[in-house]
Amino acid sequence: MTDQKGKGSGAGADRVATGRFTTDEIPPESVMLTRLDAALNWARKNSLWPLPFGTACCAIEFMGMVSSVFDLSRFGAEVVRFSPRQSDLLIVAGTVTYKQAPILRRIYEQMAEPKWVISMGVCASSGGFYDNYCTLQGIDKVIPVDYYVAGCPPRPEAVLQALVEIQNRIVANPAPR
Amino acid sequence: MTVGSVETRTDFAPFEARLGDGILSRDRMVGMPVFRIKREAIADALRFLRDEPGLRFNMLTDLTVVDCIGLHDGDRFDAVYLLHSLERRERVALKCPVPEEDPFIDSATPLFKNADWLEREAYDQYGVVFRGHPNLKRILNHKEFVGHPLRKDYDIYKGQWLSEADDLLDELEIRHRLDPKPRSSDRETMTLNMGPSHPASHGTLRNLVELEGETVLYAIPEIGYLHRGFEKSAETHEYNQVVPYTDRLNYCSALINNVAYVKAVEELCGIEITERCKYIRVIITELSRIMDHLVCNAANLVDIGALTNYWYLFNLREKIYNVLESLTGARLTNSYARVGGLWADTHPEFEDGVKMLLKETPKHVNDTLKLVARNRIFLDRTVGVGAIGTEEAISYGFTGPCLRATGYEYDLRKELPYDGYDRFEFDVPSGHQGDVYDRVMVRFAEIFESCRIVEQALAQMPAGPVNVEHPSIIIPSKKETHGSIEGLVNHFKIVMHGVDVPKGDGYAGIEAANGELGFYIVSDGEMKPYKCKVRAPCFQIYSAYPRLVEGGMVADAVAVLGSLNVIAGELDR
Numbered sequence: 001m002t003d004q005k006g007k008g009s010g011a012g013a014d015r016v017a018t019g020r021f022t023t024d025e026i027p028p029e030s031v032m033l034t035r036l037d038a039a040l041n042w043a044r045k046n047s048l049w050p051l052p053f054g055t056a057c058c059a060i061e062f063m064g065m066v067s068s069v070f071d072l073s074r075f076g077a078e079v080v081r082f083s084p085r086q087s088d089l090l091i092v093a094g095t096v097t098y099k100q101a102p103i104l105r106r107i108y109e110q111m112a113e114p115k116w117v118i119s120m121g122v123c124a125s126s127g128g129f130y131d132n133y134c135t136l137q138g139i140d141k142v143i144p145v146d147y148y149v150a151g152c153p154p155r156p157e158a159v160l161q162a163l164v165e166i167q168n169r170i171v172a173n174p175a176p177r
Numbered sequence: 178m179t180v181g182s183v184e185t186r187t188d189f190a191p192f193e194a195r196l197g198d199g200i201l202s203r204d205r206m207v208g209m210p211v212f213r214i215k216r217e218a219i220a221d222a223l224r225f226l227r228d229e230p231g232l233r234f235n236m237l238t239d240l241t242v243v244d245c246i247g248l249h250d251g252d253r254f255d256a257v258y259l260l261h262s263l264e265r266r267e268r269v270a271l272k273c274p275v276p277e278e279d280p281f282i283d284s285a286t287p288l289f290k291n292a293d294w295l296e297r298e299a300y301d302q303y304g305v306v307f308r309g310h311p312n313l314k315r316i317l318n319h320k321e322f323v324g325h326p327l328r329k330d331y332d333i334y335k336g337q338w339l340s341e342a343d344d345l346l347d348e349l350e351i352r353h354r355l356d357p358k359p360r361s362s363d364r365e366t367m368t369l370n371m372g373p374s375h376p377a378s379h380g381t382l383r384n385l386v387e388l389e390g391e392t393v394l395y396a397i398p399e400i401g402y403l404h405r406g407f408e409k410s411a412e413t414h415e416y417n418q419v420v421p422y423t424d425r426l427n428y429c430s431a432l433i434n435n436v437a438y439v440k441a442v443e444e445l446c447g448i449e450i451t452e453r454c455k456y457i458r459v460i461i462t463e464l465s466r467i468m469d470h471l472v473c474n475a476a477n478l479v480d481i482g483a484l485t486n487y488w489y490l491f492n493l494r495e496k497i498y499n500v501l502e503s504l505t506g507a508r509l510t511n512s513y514a515r516v517g518g519l520w521a522d523t524h525p526e527f528e529d530g531v532k533m534l535l536k537e538t539p540k541h542v543n544d545t546l547k548l549v550a551r552n553r554i555f556l557d558r559t560v561g562v563g564a565i566g567t568e569e570a571i572s573y574g575f576t577g578p579c580l581r582a583t584g585y586e587y588d589l590r591k592e593l594p595y596d597g598y599d600r601f602e603f604d605v606p607s608g609h610q611g612d613v614y615d616r617v618m619v620r621f622a623e624i625f626e627s628c629r630i631v632e633q634a635l636a637q638m639p640a641g642p643v644n645v646e647h648p649s650i651i652i653p654s655k656k657e658t659h660g661s662i663e664g665l666v667n668h669f670k671i672v673m674h675g676v677d678v679p680k681g682d683g684y685a686g687i688e689a690a691n692g693e694l695g696f697y698i699v700s701d702g703e704m705k706p707y708k709c710k711v712r713a714p715c716f717q718i719y720s721a722y723p724r725l726v727e728g729g730m731v732a733d734a735v736a737v738l739g740s741l742n743v744i745a746g747e748l749d750r
């Protein structure tokens with residue numbers, strides 16, 4: 001609204017004439033001023049929709065993380081979506097093989113921006129102890145990764161920490177990619 | 178009678194007479210007698226063993242190939258067939274030498290339905306061609322893979338990229354040709370990909386389905402997305418180092434896999450574990466069975482729309498996790514068993530934890546049963562869906578709850594008791610028509626039986642050591658290592674050379690949560706297994722998936738999938 005300065009001619013024109021709200025008529029407690037991207041980031045942060053690309057044992061721990069003891073919904077991320085177009089957080093939980101790699105890549109590409117990726121467990125991060133002919137040695141060979149979680153499988157708390165870390169990053173980042 | 182120095186209850190004389198000089202020699206492996214036969218005779222031999230009244234080896238337990246290049250100078254490959262007579266509780270193995278130059282052998286697909294996928298796997302991994310197989314295509318490795326990874330000359334680190342996923346239309350075309358289906362209308366059909374990333378495809382399973390309206394005409398499963406080279410990795414690790422890999426086969430019940438593997442190695446070594454160890458193994462096996470059934474049923478119920486049960490059942494699972502974590506140090510991937518014993522003895526809190534679980538388990542399960550057992554929607558979604566009869570189930574290699582759901586009470590804990598299971602009182606629950614309902618209910622009923630076993634085992638558990646006294650198997654205690662020269666030498670030997678496993682091969686199978694989990698291990702006397710083949714129960718069960726869902730609704734396909742308890746780690750290894 002600030003750039004309406006001097007141009008106003010309608011009903012509210014007097015009140016924006018200074019380039020600022022005159023707060024006389026608006027009760028202060030009902031308004032919060034912020035930047036648009038900060039507001040968006042705040043919304044994004046608290047409503048991450050994860051897509052669990054669960055392939056192996058780590059996916060079972062992911063299930064444990066969603067269940068009531070660890071309760072992913074405390075962080076606003078319990079709406080698990082298997083459609084890449086509806087989700088903005090890809091959690092790769094488990095071993096990714098060469099056979100799987102083109103599919104993982106395709107799913108990542110189908111997700112709308114902005115999007116984040118958590119690599120859950122050592123298999124997704126580096127191939128883990130499957131150093132052999134069929135296992136991809138880390139998903140970062142095919143897609144970018146925002147956060148790596150160590151462990152085989154990581155404890156649910158560790159993955160929750162990754163989630164919080166992603167949330168912090170979302171808030172800190174003025175222009176999400 | 179004796180075959181290759183093994184005492185058998187079965188009289189193999191008619192078989193020997195029938196094959197005549199088709200039999201090359203009589204031999205033995207740990208757990209069963211072996212006939213080496215000419216490859217030309219294999220179809221006849223399998224048919225005779227299956228159908229002859231005095232023999233009736235009606236289940237093809239496993240089929241694999243051994244690359245003998247490092248074992249002897251004869252033909253390069255041995256095709257190995259493990260057969261099991263469910264009626265007479267006996268096993269027998271057939272081995273056929275197959276030369277490298279023209280590596281072919283007749284297919285067993287006309288005789289056993291599970292031979293389809295088993296032969297595809299053997300072809301994929303070793304390059305042995307099964308003549309007459311309707312669709313001999315790679316199954317675990319991807320379509321652009323060059324070479325056969327389990328051949329000894331394939332470098333374990335040589336990964337191969339895949340540029341694009343298979344469209345599977347060639348397999349659909351084969352099905353159209355071999356199995357044309359009558360159509361109810363001339364509406365156009367639709368081909369649809371279910372998976373590999375799909376909420377109901379547990380792990381990553383993919384099915385290409387051809388639909389007429391909402392009816393499934395054809396289903397083509399594609400597996401191998403989680404093929405992470407268990408067998409090749411096992412060949413490059415010492416016997417005890419393989420234990421962590423076994424955790425990750427069926428990761429819903431890791432401890433059962435540990436126990437099954439070390440049991441196979443122990444039988445190969447000919448050692449008898451201690452009494453206390455047996456009881457502890459029984460307790461952890463049964464707790465794992467409960468956990469496995471909880472995940473399977475919870476996920477299955479979610480898939481058919483009953484979400485609440487998932488929270489109920491997972492709460493119990495978390496409690497079991499805590500108890501097992503206090504024992505093994507890990508929630509999921511426990512790696513607790515060792516060849517000749519266990520990583521550590523139990524502690525008093527563990528026993529308290531188990532007692533707590535015995536109280537909690539029936540409560541949680543009954544809560545869930547109250548929600549589902551007489552629930553109209555649940556019954557409509559499950560009764561009569563994906564049914565299969567006993568005979569056909571056996572031909573597909575069904576074992577465990579899926580076989581028992583057909584009404585056939587077959588449980589290895591009763592039929593071929595191991596680890597002292599014959600001392601416990603328990604029932605084997607079974608179903609009536611082998612549908613989704615029966616499979617779910619058999620699993621629920623088994624949870625109560627497992628509780629009974631745990632209760633008895635806990636009450637009867639003897640004191641004593643958990644590890645065998647065996648200098649070439651178990652590492653000596655610190656006191657001995659530092660206190661005596663023998664202790665030091667034995668310690669050095671085990672650390673440097675690993676467990677001492679004699680030359681030979683053997684198979685041992687136990688009743689895992691999903692069915693018969695077996696390991697066929699070949700040892701060349703070195704510190705690492707020469708070959709380590711897993712008989713994964715869900716691999717064979719899942720091969721019946723098209724049979725179970727074709728003709729049904731597409732939504733039922735989801736219910737059927739959940740009820741089979743397909744665990745990708747075990748399926749693809």
Ligand code: SF4
Pocket residue numbers: 056057058059093094095120121122123124128151152153154425510
């Ligand atoms: S990191 Fe460990 S637990 Fe996770 S998928 Fe890999 S092997 Fe399984």
